[in-house]
Amino acid sequence: MTATAQTLTAFVGFERIAKGSRKEVFAQLRQYSGSAPLLIFDDTNGALVDLDLREPAQEPTAAEAPRSVGRPKLGVVAREVTLLPRHWDWLGRQPGGASVALRRLVEEARRIHHGRDTVREAREAAYRFMTAMAGSLEGFEEAARALFAGDQERFLALVAVWPEDVGTYLQGLAAAAWSEKDGPT
Template sequence: MDTYTAFAGHVRIATGPLPKVALVLKHAAPTTAPITIFSDRTGHPIDLDLRGSDREIVARLPADAGAAADPPASEPRGRGRPKLGVVAREVTLLPQHWEWLNAQPGGASVALRKLVHEARRANGDNDRAREARDAAYHFMSAIGGHLPQFEEASRALFAGDLERFAARVADWPADIRDHAVALAHRHRAD
């Protein structure tokens, strides 16, 4: 389940699943500091509507927030193949690529799924490292772009030098520094 972190200015208020963070914010003491909520997976800030009752707030949370809302009522299943989350999108390939794909057992869709699965397995560590780096960068750009040594910290982050990155953010406010470093190192714990 995705986690989110809320800050009041430079102070971390809450971390956890979105419903928990939203309700902590709803019931927190008022503050004049700007409140910002970040997705720990992407590092991007998100907006929440905290008006109304706890139940109303949780019901309005985005659907991709895991178990944020009550599960939808089960719809009766019609005839045909079950919906397995398959999404049709356009893929542009050269004719020889389509010929090869169509000649594979199961056709183009099965071959593409196998190729994607194999690539994800083979590149998983690199993908997780890139996602962690990008999340750390998005977070620190949104909340700490004005902080000292931001540019040097960014260069170290993109160079993959996490020791130098930690050294460059060492003088930042503790909660921002700790969260940026945790996001950058996140792929190692996955």
């Protein structure tokens, strides 16, 4: 699975005014001279993004970049995992040790639950955006219930009366939430 570049969308009120990479949105918003508040969303997860529109700080060069813990060439990040002693015993008996066994278990779970996870993540992203942008709009609660119930037809009917840019963006975030084979999560 390859990482994709972060894309953002900016709104003033219910109108979308910028969309693109972080750098592109930054450049577009630097031109914005209005006084209305800006809301900027991550297109992947629907989360609000705090984008400082003042002059950008110089990015550190390779020589100045701080060193991180772990094995940088492999992208390994050390984190803490709390397990019961019997779990550690079982992991320790696995070929390759605990780390190899945990990686194998995680990869298997990711593969098995990919569809369900995609549906859940799309619903959560759509709900994050809905809460920030449409929490006061007519039909918000009913639309949220339809979203989590997997009722695409009702959801689309409820958001159809919302401002066009909000509804369009929301439908894009929720697109993967309508998997019938995986059902509601």
